[in-house]
Amino acid sequence: MIETSKVASDSTNSKTFVFDIDGVIRDVSGSYRRALADTVEYFTNSAYRPSPEEIDELKAEGIWNNDWEASQELIKRYFQGLGKVTKIDYDDIVAFFQSRYRGSNPDWSDGYIATEPLIATTEYFQSLTTAGICWGFFSGATRASASYVLKRLKIVDPILVAMEDASGKPDPTGLLLAVKQIDSKKDNPTELIVYIGDTVADMITVIKARNHNPSYQYVGVGVIPPHVTENLRDRYAALLKENGADIVLNSVLELTPQLNLSQSPSC
Incomplete structure (x- = not known):
């Protein structure tokens, strides 16, 4: 099990990953x-x-x-x-x-x-923790629904801002609230927020966050959800980029601690 309250703190690492859930952590095409x-x-x-x-x-x-x-x-x-x-x-x-x-x-x-298939794995989040990257979730799903999938991933005491906790996306309040909660559990404050989502609203949330609180640097990571067929993936990726994604990945599992985010236009 992963306890998010036990995330490693590395004074040289001020990145914080915040994940959407639907289409990123779990496949909701059949749900x-x-x-x-x-x-x-x-x-x-x-x-x-x-x-x-x-x-x-x-x-x-x-x-x-x-x-x-x-x-x-x-x-x-x-x-x-x-x-x-x-x-x-x-x-x-x-x-x-x-x-x-x-x-x-x-x-x-x-x-x-x-029946929802999981996209992310317990091992994936453990790799982030091991690398000293702090992480949490901002989702438009209800808290009960989001917690259901996080329990399946064996994530204990998650940082989770859900539907009941903040205005819906693309309002950035929930994203910034998640970062604030994450920072309360680590020594070094966040400087770079990496938000990972699969919709236009997720990417616009990052744009609005930049305007709302420019004291952070931001990277919007678009993830192509599983329901998008192969012949439409390039089109979907372009749509995410047009609406603020700095990079687009085929799966959240491609967002590794080793991935270079410094080339993003917003860094």
């Missing part, structure tokens, strides 16, 4: 994204089920990081396209979404969340 499509299909009376590409197009707008709100928006746009106005209670959307994502069992064993 969150499937529940989103299910929800839109249900509330459009089975008339419309968004494709993965259509979901990506919505998220490329940079403001639909919350999948409940993204579901609501796609439902609204569908009916607007028909020239109709519909009023569907947001709480009903959330409840249906969660019934698919979490399932009906108290342990969520019958929900989509139980």
Whole structure:
């Protein structure tokens, strides 16, 4: 198990890694994204089920990081396209979404969340700790959902800023709060924040953080999520770079302690 409160402190190393979770740490193409499509299909009376590409197009707008709100928006746009106005209670959307994502069992064993493949590994985070790199998480997922995957990775007492703790991305408050919490557990203050995410909203969060608190240096690391097919990966990488990514990787596992981040434009 990894105790994040026991992260090594190296006076020569002032980098702090902050990770998004969905699409970076775990593959949510068959869980969150499937529940989103299910929800839109249900509330459009089975008339419309968004494709993965259509979901990506919505998220490329940079403001639909919350999948409940993204579901609501796609439902609204569908009916607007028909020239109709519909009023569907947001709480009903959330409840249906969660019934698919979490399932009906108290342990969520019958929900989509139980089938999520892990992208990162326990050993990966241990390698960061061994190298003296401090790390934590800023995610738009609920605390319960984020904690579910971190427990699977055997991460104990994680630094985690979740949906309940800060405004949604691209607001940078949660990112900076995570860094503040990480700094409270180590000797040397952070100078370079490395934020790792898979969406346009994640990259815009880094841009907004630079403006909000320029006392730090920043690197935005874009990661191509697993659902993006091979023929669309270059396009997706370009989209992340257009919206602020300093580098784009095929997997979070490529972000090793040895990777040179000093060539990033923001360093």
